[in-house]
Structures are given as C-alpha cells and as structure tokens.
Amino acid sequence: MAELKEFLKSLLSLPGLSGFEDPVRAVIAEAWKPLVDDLSVSRIGSLHGLKAGYGDEPRPRILLSAHMDAIGMIVTGIEDGLLRFTEIGGVDPRILPGQPVTVHGQRELPGYVVQPPGWLLPEDQASTKAVEMKYLFVDTGLRPAEVNELVRVGDLVSFAQIPIELTDDWLAGHSLDNRASVAAVTACLQELQHIRHIWDVWAVASVQEEETLGGAFTSPFEIRPDLAVAVDVTFARGPGSPSDYRTFPLGKGVALGWGPNIHPALYVAFKKLAEKLDMPFHDDLMPRMSGTDAMAIQVVAEGIPTMVLSMPIRYMHTPVEVVSMKDIARTGHLMAQFIAELSADYMQTLRWDDES
Amino acid sequence: MTPKKTAPSTAPLIGAEQISLLERLSNAVGVSGAEHEVRKIVMAEIKDLADDIKVDALGNVLATKHARQEPGLRVMLAAHMDEVGFMLVDGEEGLYEFAMVGGIDVRQLPGKTVLVGKDHLPGVIGAKPIHHTTPDERRNAISLDSLRIDVGNGNGKKVHPGDRATFATRFQQLGPSLVGKALDNRLGVATLIELLRHAPAHIELLAAFTVQEEVGLRGARVAGYALDPQLAFALDSTPAGDMPSWDGEESPRYNTRLDGGPAIYVADQGTLSDPRLIQHLLQTAEAFGIPCQIRQPGGGGTDAGAIHKQRAGIPVVSVSVPGRYAHTAALVARLDDWQHTLALMFHALDGLTPAILDLQR
Numbered sequence: 001m002a003e004l005k006e007f008l009k010s011l012l013s014l015p016g017l018s019g020f021e022d023p024v025r026a027v028i029a030e031a032w033k034p035l036v037d038d039l040s041v042s043r044i045g046s047l048h049g050l051k052a053g054y055g056d057e058p059r060p061r062i063l064l065s066a067h068m069d070a071i072g073m074i075v076t077g078i079e080d081g082l083l084r085f086t087e088i089g090g091v092d093p094r095i096l097p098g099q100p101v102t103v104h105g106q107r108e109l110p111g112y113v114v115q116p117p118g119w120l121l122p123e124d125q126a127s128t129k130a131v132e133m134k135y136l137f138v139d140t141g142l143r144p145a146e147v148n149e150l151v152r153v154g155d156l157v158s159f160a161q162i163p164i165e166l167t168d169d170w171l172a173g174h175s176l177d178n179r180a181s182v183a184a185v186t187a188c189l190q191e192l193q194h195i196r197h198i199w200d201v202w203a204v205a206s207v208q209e210e211e212t213l214g215g216a217f218t219s220p221f222e223i224r225p226d227l228a229v230a231v232d233v234t235f236a237r238g239p240g241s242p243s244d245y246r247t248f249p250l251g252k253g254v255a256l257g258w259g260p261n262i263h264p265a266l267y268v269a270f271k272k273l274a275e276k277l278d279m280p281f282h283d284d285l286m287p288r289m290s291g292t293d294a295m296a297i298q299v300v301a302e303g304i305p306t307m308v309l310s311m312p313i314r315y316m317h318t319p320v321e322v323v324s325m326k327d328i329a330r331t332g333h334l335m336a337q338f339i340a341e342l343s344a345d346y347m348q349t350l351r352w353d354d355e356s
Numbered sequence: 357m358t359p360k361k362t363a364p365s366t367a368p369l370i371g372a373e374q375i376s377l378l379e380r381l382s383n384a385v386g387v388s389g390a391e392h393e394v395r396k397i398v399m400a401e402i403k404d405l406a407d408d409i410k411v412d413a414l415g416n417v418l419a420t421k422h423a424r425q426e427p428g429l430r431v432m433l434a435a436h437m438d439e440v441g442f443m444l445v446d447g448e449e450g451l452y453e454f455a456m457v458g459g460i461d462v463r464q465l466p467g468k469t470v471l472v473g474k475d476h477l478p479g480v481i482g483a484k485p486i487h488h489t490t491p492d493e494r495r496n497a498i499s500l501d502s503l504r505i506d507v508g509n510g511n512g513k514k515v516h517p518g519d520r521a522t523f524a525t526r527f528q529q530l531g532p533s534l535v536g537k538a539l540d541n542r543l544g545v546a547t548l549i550e551l552l553r554h555a556p557a558h559i560e561l562l563a564a565f566t567v568q569e570e571v572g573l574r575g576a577r578v579a580g581y582a583l584d585p586q587l588a589f590a591l592d593s594t595p596a597g598d599m600p601s602w603d604g605e606e607s608p609r610y611n612t613r614l615d616g617g618p619a620i621y622v623a624d625q626g627t628l629s630d631p632r633l634i635q636h637l638l639q640t641a642e643a644f645g646i647p648c649q650i651r652q653p654g655g656g657g658t659d660a661g662a663i664h665k666q667r668a669g670i671p672v673v674s675v676s677v678p679g680r681y682a683h684t685a686a687l688v689a690r691l692d693d694w695q696h697t698l699a700l701m702f703h704a705l706d707g708l709t710p711a712i713l714d715l716q717r
Contacts, residue, residue, distance in 0.1 A: 095467030141530025166508030315482030
C-alpha cells in the first residue's frame with residue numbers, strides 16, 4: 001500500500017492535461033512495464049498494457065479504462081506580463097484565486113492564479129460576487145519583458161499543488177480525478193501477477209476524458225474487448241456536497257455504477273463478487289449518463305458490455321481533492337478478483353433479465 | 357539637512373542570508389494574537405543586536421539599542437509580526453468551521469491548503485464539485501459558512517476549536533520576485549532586524565516588533581507608549597495594484613507599483629504622516645539615488661495610526677514594501693523594492709538629527 005501511495009503521489013505531481021498527457025503517460029508506462037507483456041501507445045496517446053491470459057487462443061479480452069488526463073488551464077493572452085487564461089475541462093473559477101500553478105512555456109514557470117484588486121474589476125464583481133475566469137490572471141513573478149520571451153498564447157497551465165497526506169489513509173491533491181483510478185488499475189495488475197487468469201487483460205490509461213472522451217472512443221475500437229470496466233472517481237460526502245444519492249462516505253467502499261451506461265448483468269456480477277469478498281460497496285446510481293469513459297466505450301463499434309467502478313473523492317475538480325487509499329486498494333482488488341473468476345465461456349453466461 | 361549629491365550608498369545589502377531569514381519568517385505561523393513562532397525567530401536573531409530586549413504584556417518584542425554617541429535621538433521603528441489567518445471555531449471529526457482573523461477576501465479561500473494548530477497539521481479548504489453547481493450559483497462567491505477546514509478523519513484529537521490556521525504557502529523566489537503567505541509583514545520584520553544590525557551610532561534605536569496590527573493596531577499602541585520615542589517609523593507592506601484593468605482602460609488607481617521602490621505614506625485611513633519625516637525620506641532618496649514612490653493617499657493603515665496618538669503625540673511616517681495580492685495565499689513582492697526600502701531607511705536614520713524636530717509641523 002505504501003508503494004501504491006508513493007506511485008500515486010508521483011502521478012499527482014505531474015501535469016498531463018487533456019490532449020497533452022505525455023508527462024504522466026511516461027511515468028505510468030514505467031510502472032506498468034514490469035506488470036504487462038506488451039505496452040503500446042494509441043494513435044491519440046492512450047497507453048495500452050496487455051497482460052496476456054492463460055486460456056486457449058483466441059482468448060476473450062477485458063479492458064480496464066482509467067483516464068489519465070487532468071483538468072487545467074491554457075493561456076489566452078498576455079497583458080503587462082500577466083497571463084489571461086481559460087479552462088481545459090470543467091474548472092469552477094471560484095477555486096482559482098491564490099492557486100499555485102505551473103506555466104508550461106519555453107521552460108516551466110511556477111506562478112499563482114491571482115485576482116486583481118476590486119477597483120480593476122467590473123463593478124458587479126468588485127467586492128462580493130465571484131470573479132469570472134476571464135478577469136483572473138496568472139502571475140509568474142517575472143517582469144513583462146521576460147514573460148513575453150518565455151510564454152505564448154496556447155501554453156498550458158497546470159495545477160502545482162503538491163500532494164498532502166492528511167492521514168495514513170487520506171491523500172489530498174490535484175488530479176486525483178483520475179490518477180486515483182490509474183493507481184487502482186496498477187494495483188489490479190500487481191495482484192494479477194500472482195493469478196492464473198484465463199482472459200487477456202488490457203489496461204488502458206486513456207486520454208481526453210475531461211474534454212472529448214477521445215481515448216475512450218478509440219482504444220476500445222483498437223482493442224475490441226469483450227467486456228470493459230471504466231474506472232473513475234465519484235462524489236464523496238463532505239462540505240458543500242449534496243447529501244443525497246449522488247454522494248458516498250469517503251473511505252467506506254467502492255461505488256458500483258448502475259444506469260444506462262452499465263450492462264446490468266455486469267453490475268450484478270460485481271455486486272455478488274463484492275459481497276463474496278466481504279468488501280464494502282455502494283450503489284452509484286447514474287440515471288442518465290455516468291460522466292465517465294463508459295459513455296464512449298459502451299457504444300464503440302458494435303457495442304461493448306461495460307461496467308463503471310468508482311472511488312468517492314471529496315472536492316472533485318479542485319486541487320485539493322481527497323481520496324482514501326483503502327478505496328483505491330479495494331477497487332484494484334475487486335477488478336483482479338473479477339478477472340480471476342472469468343471463465344473462457346463467461347460471455348455465454350452474461351444474460352439479460354428477460355433471457356432464460 | 358543638506359542633501360549630498362547622489363552619494364554612494366553604504367547601505368547593507370540583502371543577500372542569501374537575509375532572504376533565508378525572510379523565508380523562515382514567512383513560513384512561520386503568527387496569526388494575530390498568536391505571534392509566538394515569529395517572536396521566537398525575532399528573539400533569536402536580535403539577542404546580540406540590542407542592549408535591552410523585553411517581551412511586554414501583549415507579546416510585543418521591545419528592543420533598545422542605545423546611542424553610542426550624542427545626541428541620541430529616540431527613534432522608534434515598528435514592524436508588526438502578526439499575519440492574517442483563521443481560527444477554528446466549531447466542529448469535530450476532522451471538519452471545522454472557522455472564522456477570519458484580519459481582513460481576508462472570502463473568495464480567496466476555496467481550494468486552498470492550510471496549516472492548523474501548533475503542529476502545523478496540514479488541512480484543505482474544499483469546495484463543492486463544479487458538477488453539482490449551476491451557472492447561477494457560480495456567479496456568487498462561496499460563503500464562509502459553507503466552507504470547512506478538513507484535516508482528515510482520524511485527526512480529530514490533534515486540533516481543536518480555538519486553534520489558529522494560515523494558508524500553507526511555502527516561501528519561493530520567482531525570478532525577481534519574492535512570494536509568500538506572510539510577506540505582509542515579515543518583510544517589515546526582516547527589514548527592522550537588518551536596521552538593528554546596522555544601527556547608526558547617534559540614534560537611540562527603539563525597535564518594536566508588534567502584535568495584533570491586523571486586528572486593530574493593538575500592539576503598536578502600547579509599544580508606542582512604553583518606548584516613548586521622539587519620532588517613529590512604521591515599516592510595513594502595502595498593496596501594489598498596478599495591473600491591467602478588466603476593460604483595458606488605464607486605471608487612475610494603483611495604490612503603489614511594483615519596482616517603484618519603497619512606498620512613503622502621506623495619508624491613509626488612520627494617519628496623516630508628519631511632513632517633516634516625508635520630506636526627510638524624499639530628500640534622502642534623492643541624495644542617494646534610491647527609487648521611491650508616494651503611496652496613493654487613501655484607505656488602509658499601519659501601526660503608525662496607533663503610535664502617533666500616544667502620550668503627547670509622536671511624529672510618524674510609514675514606509676512599506678509594495679506587494680501584490682496582500683492577504684491572500686501568495687503575496688508577490690520584488691527583491692529590488694525590499695533592497696531599496698532597506699537602503700532608504702538605513703540612510704534616513706543615518707541622516708536624522710534632532711534638528712528635524714526644531715521645524716514646526
């Protein structure tokens with residue numbers, strides 16, 4: 001677990017914004033290399049790791065998809081050495097003032113998102129209303145001449161908050177959405193080292209989930225799995241969060257997705273397995289869309305039976321997201337045990353309720 | 357006095373040692389009313405620099421360095437040690453409601469990391485996920501009463517209501533800039549330590565490292581009374597608002613500008629500076645070619661606001677290092693401005709004689 005936490009912390013310290021995942025992919029590839037039989041990168045940058053099964057060929061395939069891209073910002077203008085920016089992925093501007101960031105210019109420049117004094121803002125935003133993103137700046141501490149030399153419009157800005165261990169189990173940082181899931185898939189691959197599984201396992205660190213689901217549409221097409229699991233984060237109960245069906249206690253188990261993106265028989269299979277393993281879980285009700293890679297995976301090619309597993313995190317899409325390491329380990333264990341139990345003819349047993 | 361023509365400056369320089377001291381001061385936690393961490397650093401730094409050092413009833417550090425030659429003009433230099441921050445006021449199981457100590461814009465809080473209590477336990481101030489907000493909701497600031505400091509379940513015994521907290525920002529040098537959570541006013545504290553180290557022989561230097569400036573200049577009031585100076589300078593940090601306006605129009609208001617040098621106060625919310633001292637500072641700057649600026653008169657204030665009304669009245673002026681984004685997680689100041697502030701104050705003290713008080717205000 002300590003090793004997994006260190007790996008996750010290393011992922012949290014890296015950029016890898018949607019569409020520009022290279023920095024984080026390199027580190028994931030390094031971790032997966034000893035755990036898989038083959039590593040490749042898709043045409044648009046997703047990382048594919050194949051752990052071959054022990055069944056007779058042609059073996060059925062399961063795809064585990066964890067998006068590795070992160071939300072962030074991108075420079076839209078430079079005024080007097082200060083950077084205007086817009087978002088990549090969904091960023092609430094209200095969490096930005098005072099935020100440490102890295103500007104990826106000619107070299108990496110540390111800086112802070114800053115809110116100008118009220119007298120430089122539109123009257124309605126001067127004192128109490130939230131300040132719109134377009135009126136915020138990034139200040140690198142450099143003078144205008146140097147900024148003009150080092151930064152240009154289109155340069156990326158990533159969150160620079162360093163990960164914080166709040167407790168042994170709770171870790172805070174940016175991009176836990178969805179690097180927590182990358183860690184869970186990694187834990188699953190580690191456990192599979194000791195299991196003679198029949199199916200081929202394709203671990204995918206997918207790209208562009210926060211913007212286009214680009215990775216989740218294309219990797220399953222290339223891999224053509226029989227089954228897929230989208231691994232993502234969901235909402236933990238906490239300050240500011242609704243206390244209804246959308247939120248779950250932090251550190252108290254895996255969330256099993258249920259809704260149109262999910263094949264109902266897969267949900268039942270995961271639920272039964274969790275019960276058998278005496279593993280705490282929650283039903284994550286997704287009445288319309290799951291907001292995960294599963295939205296794309298399910299409709300790739302002829303369609304793919306898909307499941308969604310999630311770890312609850314607090315303060316999603318802020319640089320201080322909080323996750324429980326226990327939940328990550330549970331998610332990895334649940335996937336590994338599911339794969340261990342997959343028989344060669346499992347697909348023939350996957351039935352709709354109305355099938356006999 | 358007779359200004360020398362751009363005399364070569366013999367002012368002390370700010371080097372790695374001074375920056376390292378500023379770093380320790382900025383990273384220390386000293387919310388108004390709980391300045392002990394800063395006081396400890398100050399006490400250790402000045403123990404060999406002053407003839408008499410004491411901690412008074414409020415927690416001010418009052419240090420006297422006697423004049424070693426006549427006439428021994430009694431000059432008070434005040435720099436407040438405290439910083440704005442938070443106090444936990446309610447909660448349990450790792451989640452705490454908190455109140456502001458000093459003026460902090462609530463819009464600076466969501467999504468930040470904090471240090472809580474005497475052990476600097478790390479915590480976060482989260483926010484509702486954007487997925488659960490509406491566009492209408494996002495136009496309003498997130499209110500203080502919906503925010504919590506989260507130190508993690510299981511840490512419930514390590515922190516308690518009553519504990520102080522600050523932003524967790526670590527001091528950094530970014531190119532020509534200094535960045536930290538508490539440069540208001542550890543810049544002033546660090547400057548005052550250097551001035552004690554390099555005190556002119558003809559001045560009876562009365563250094564006050566004050567408490568509770570951010571909650572009403574309370575330390576400076578009793579320090580001014582106790583030290584009974586003939587005149588006083590407040591060393592502080594003041595906002596630089598020299599940024600582009602939202603509509604691209606030139607803003608007539610900026611308070612001060614980065615890279616403009618030390619900011620000399622003429623008038624703020626609590627003080628009308630002594631014109632003789634303003635004049636002395638401006639003449640000193642001119643004589644030594646030190647850049648400086650007049651802070652735009654307006655609101656805000658410094659320890660000077662309390663000091664000038666002590667006893668039968670004390671002539672005062674404030675000199676501040678300009679800094680952007682005061683009272684947020686990260687104040688940005690320029691090393692050059694700090695150096696010029698130290699140089700200006702050094703030469704101003706060096707050239708100060710009782711004659712200044714012979715002029716009528």
